Amino acid sequence: MLALGSHMKNTLCLAWGTRAVVSPHIGELDTPRSLDTLAQVAADLQRLYQVQATRLIADRHPGYGYRRFARDSGLPLAEVWHHHAHASALAWEFPQVDEWIMFAWDGVGLGEDGTLWGGEAFTGAPGCWQHAGSFRPFRLPGGDKAGREPWRAAAALLWETGQAAPFAPGPLHQAWSARLNSPSSSSVGRLFDAAASLCGICTHASFEGEGPMRLEAMATQTDGEVVSLPLERDPLGLWRTDWAPLLPMLGDNALPTAERASSFHLSLAQALVEQAKQLRAQTGIQSVGLTGGVFQNRVLAEATISRLEAAGFKVHLPQRVPVNDAGLSFGQVIEFLHS
Secondary structure: OEEOOOOOOEOOEEEEOOEEEEOOOOEOOOOHHHHHHHHHHHHHHHHHHOOOOOOEEEEOOOOOOOHHHHHHHOOOEEEEOHHHHHHHHHHHHOOOOOOEEEEEEEEEEEOOOOOEEEEEEEEEOOOOOEEEEEEOOEEOOOHHHHHOOHHHHHHHHHHHOOOOOOOOOHHHHHHHHOOOOOOEEOOHHHHHHHHHHHOOOOOOOOOOOHHHHHHHHHOOOOOOOOOOOOEEEOOOOOEEEOOOOHHHHHOOOOOOHHHHHHHHHHHHHHHHHHHHHHHHHHHOOOEEEEEOHHHHOHHHHHHHHHHHHHOOOEEEOOOOOOOOHHHHHHHHHHHHHHO
16 A cells, blocks of 8 residues: 655655555645655655555545545545544554553644644544544634744634734734634644744744744743643533633743743643643553654653653653654554554
8 A cells, every 4th residue: 555644744655564665755745846756756666666556545634735646546545534643653653552642733634523633632542543632723814824924823812812913914804703714723833833923933934833943942941930721621522721821921022032932832741741631530541642743842842751751651752753744654554554
């Protein structure tokens, strides 16, 4: 089988017998050249290993760039949820763990309810992930544009809590209020974008992830104040963390930027631990996995791991497969094999 991965940070994964080979990094699939590269890499992999794919696996998002390639191939196509693939890629690395509390935090990926997920917690194992936790959702004005324009995520959080965003154009607020091109999201990656913008660190990005990277670089203090974030179960039984108490701190220009950046990281780390504790109380599961592109952030990952271990959890990060979307193709194979 040939797994097609994600739309961004794309790799392919060719799997047969007991082997799986992840391709070199292809990148974003938003240009004809990148799609030509994907087709060439797919052909090269199969020729190199003398294996012919008889099935394709894809992300369930209908708008990913490789959809035409998949259709033109004529091969049967299986689909895997984005964050299930993240979770299964990590779970494969630690076969001794039978059940997981798995956190998949990233930019955005299509969720089972049709919204854009990115701050999810699951319990279970490959093939049987149960959605167990998330964040308070917010609607992103302009949709995908928010990835390159962090000020849009900042406006979304302010508008969601009934506040003004004077830096955002009036017509955009009108469109947001009318729910035009403003998809709902629970993305932690977009929370990082918003924080970078509200702190004045990055309002426009030259690449997706620049805002969070610059925010991480500013988080030089290890003793920033932890803002307590409310955690409640929604009507569907999901534990949802409310990010709203972070906004006054992020917008307080009297606080040094480094202090605000540090406080944001530590507050999210503590919020994750609180979700993990609730899920452990429900399930008895002790093993926690951290996956998704957000956990490329060293400050967040180290703060989270130390707090989880202090609370008695066994914590796992990917070691052989990329934590971000470059590992998604491999995760699609593992999730498919267990479904």
